[in-house]
Amino acid sequence: MGAYELKFFKSYKSVLKRNYLLVYLIYFSFFLFNGPLEQIIPILFEQKGIGEEVYGIFLSLNNVIHIVLPGVVAYMAHRFDSFKIGIIAMAISLIGGCSVAFIDQNYFLVLFFLLLLISGRTIFNFSLGNSINYTFARENRGKYFALRDVFLFGSISIGLFLGGLYTAKYSVNSFYMVFSIGFIVPLFIIAYLSREIKLKKAEVEVDKDTENSNEEKSKIKIIKDIYKDKKVWAFTLIQIGTAFYATSMNFLPLLGTSLGISVSSIMGMFGAITIVNSLLALILGHFSDMSGRKWLYVIDLAFDIIPAIVFAFTQNITLFFIGVVLTMVKDSLAPISFAYFYDCFSEEKGVIVMGALSSIGNLLSFLAPILIGILWSISTKYVFLIGAMGNGLAALVAVFMLPDVK
Incomplete structure (x- = not known):
């Protein structure tokens, strides 16, 4: 192995420390369950006997909601604790996915809980997801995002594979129940990580205050x-x-x-x-x-x-x-x-x-x-x-x- 290759592998040690690994686990565990649940929505509609017209309405409603939702969530994360919002996102995903498993005849409720499930991902990405990205050193961000995406897309691929095996033997409804319960895993990891990240961010804020006496700006400003x-x-x-x-x-x-x-x-x-x-x-x-x-x-x-x-x-x-x-x-x-x-x-x-x-x-x-x-x-x-x-x-x-x- 040459000197450059050795330097390359050593450089990734900086983004394999404990807090980084916990963040990768959050992304891995969340998208392991979220990815398959979203991908299989058209099949869920078919299994429940819901026609293409209702599916079209669902897609339109989802598009309209997501014109507004990212901006609203980002503002809320700016005003309130992004970790708490991240935990809420996991809870919303869990409730939405589990609830839709028990509903067959009420199309309105099916749409509502599926929109809740999808919104959980957006709430996570634009609250805790954005906040976490700022906790790591700038000089490591390129490596961090690259490695994070390996975990993210890898988990979706694994989830789709496992979902295919599961639905080959069991119903799509039970698939939604089982995979939605999985959101408990990232929920607990977020709760565990929040204290350490908050302490680290608090230290950074102290450093900023010593460098800038006028740092105290109102959030409106x-x-x-x-x-x-x-x-x-x-x-x-x-x-x-x-x-x-x-x-x-x-x-x-x-x-x-x-x-x-x-x-x-x-x-x-x-x-x-x-x-x-x-x-x-x-x-x-x-x-x-x-x-x-x-x-x-x-x-x-x-x-x-x-x-x-x-x-x-x-x-x-x-x-x-x-x-x-x-x-x-x-x-x-x-x-x-x-x-x-x-x-x-x-x-x-x-x-x-x-x-x-x-x-x-x-x-x-x-x-x-x-x-x-x-x-x-x-x-x-x-x-x-x-x-x-x-x-x-x-x-x-x-x-x-x-x-x-x-």
Whole structure:
């Protein structure tokens, strides 16, 4: 093993300490159960004899709720204890999943408890999830997010595998009951971790107070400061610019099938590249912690221009596969981009900004498919060319408006 490889493995020791491992366990245990429960919702509707019309209403309600929910949760996490909100998120997920297992005839209650289940994930991500991300050293964030995503996506894969084995022998209703009870595990880990994290954050706050005598800002003033921060507006413009291409990815299987590619082949390729991405993210996370993250973030935004143009002009299977590989391998930069966002904002601002940006993104994701659907029926070329332009403008915004922080 060479000196560089040895240095690479040693660098990950810093994100394998006790508190890091507890955080990874929270993500692993939560998404081990949440991932399969959300993925299997269409089958649950079918098993309960609920038609496609009601399922469509459910999806629409979920989209509307998630336009507002991230921003509201982020504000609540700013005002109150994010650990308590995280525990509430686990309890909501448990109640929603277990309750839906006992309901068959009342469609209203089925929708209500499923929306509760899905909302639990959003509440967790934009309260405790954001707060935890600020407790670890900036110089380790690239490695932390890369390794965290390995646990997150790995747990979803394992959960789907276990869920498949379970539902092969038992009913979908009992699956919801058993897997929802599993939310007790992350609930207890959160409760256990909260005291240690709070003590560590308290020490950091003391250090901040000694450096800044005017640190005592009212929470209302912090929100006002957010509106004046050009980084906030930069990330907002980037969110708008990238929304079209990101949403068009949902239509990608349609482009593949129009070229004669089977759905199973497309899904199999997606799964294989996801594994490759996890490994690449570990390497890039290590590199970003040493060299800085802004320009990797810019590359993340700009690189999608290439596959977008490929998709716009593809007429054969080979070009389609090249485009898919390019756009998905590029996603190995996602943990670095996530870490860069946290580099740009303090916790008191970042939690609110992340929630607001997600609400904007969900609004755009609600509206963009309508325009994409219209353009798709005219020519798929326009869909991907507009996406390429949006990502190009987003990259320019990042270059000129965002700081070069490590």
